[in-house]
Amino acid sequence: MHPYEDIRATILERINNQTWPAGSTLPHEEQLAKEFDVARGTIRRALSSLVEAGLIERRRKAGTRVVDRRSHMSTLNIPIIRHEIESSGAQYGYKLLSSDIHSPEKDETGFFKTASLKHVLALHLKDGRPFQLEDRLINLTAIPKARDESFKTISPNEWLVAQVPYSSIRTYLRAELASALDVTHLKITTGRPVFIVERQTTLKTVPLTRVRLSHDAAQYQVVTETADVT
Amino acid sequence: MHPYEDIRATILERINNQTWPAGSTLPHEEQLAKEFDVARGTIRRALSSLVEAGLIERRRKAGTRVVDRRSHMSTLNIPIIRHEIESSGAQYGYKLLSSDIHSPEKDETGFFKTASLKHVLALHLKDGRPFQLEDRLINLTAIPKARDESFKTISPNEWLVAQVPYSSIRTYLRAELASALDVTHLKITTGRPVFIVERQTTLKTVPLTRVRLSHDAAQYQVVTETADVT
DNA sequence: AATATTATTATGTATATACATAATAATGAA
């Protein structure tokens, strides 16, 4: 449609048919601009789109190189569980299980160096049945107003997203056997696997919150897709 | 450092301190250009960077709105297992377990509509111990040269990445109990959880390959991080 | 009131030009 899209498509084709194989260097912007008879800016538009897709890499003076696709980048999207459940047409339910204020020792991982912490345990239900167990620590030093929030009607997850700005989130995905808490609250039998999403949220090096979200493995999986550059 | 970075930072600050709360509309480009005393292009540079980070959304005529951060986008990177193992300083090993050509019925999921398929089972080892079991189906109609590849010295994963261009990959991450094959080849005990990465690769609607990668849950987890926009 | 048509407008693309910058390559000094 737009010139830059056509240019991107033919560049992509040349990468795919090995005219420019992985590791090779592309002609520089002005040469491409001359070949396609467009301004340099239009070439830049096409190339930066391919950078975003992870197909090429560019460095000053070194030029533009085709990435060796030995790893696949894709965007992972983990929504707030209420939205995920509701958008599937099911009924969402929430139940606070416990909420306490702890001293820093509670944090075995060393994520919170030193801070007073709030520990919240809550359950998210799908059509009345347990779906996600939220086990969370909140840094009260960084988020003092969390001290006065009961989390009886709103989940920590949702409250935090609405109230607290963050700069980066690290997410771990793993499989585990159901813990005693998982068995009790997710109502699954001992020996069943659970899918764990653990998140550590920070605001410019300040640890804000850490959460372990556990799910019955039979009811939960994560799906992700690469951007389809055509 | 660069003007657009300063501008992006102050816009980000206004989003974080609720000057422009989630859902609100930002001034349009020319107004911002006037405020910051730069050209419209510089404002566009700052804003498009925030679009990439998923913090704002832009639509023609409607303008620029602050995204309601109810879901977190992060980039997921699943490398070829050999690179992951070697970059951790460990010794990589590979063993082909079986390789057969099947009729389409083998594909229960309906991913390959109709095609002759190659079924390959292979094991990836870390320091001599089983680490990842690769259970793969390859579309021989789309990738005929895979028929003559034995996969005795190179894994299907690596061979495909090097030989076959693709346009999109869908990845499923889930937890399961170890299957009979997992128990046998990953040398784990029955009843242990495994972490499954399942990938479906296509080239413009043509299904190319589907793979189930299973790992001992105790030895494998996926880590992902959001882009830290400052 | 509901639908179709037509402005309107903020974002998007394309152009040209000038200069900045980072990283490599070339050169010179030890």
Next chain:
DNA sequence: TTCATTATTATGTATATACATAATAATATT
């Protein structure tokens, strides 16, 4: 040879201008 210094150069940023486009808003038609 090795290290430090200095070009060199491809990408990156900033500018200004013109026009395209999609989506909303306003108007007219049924």
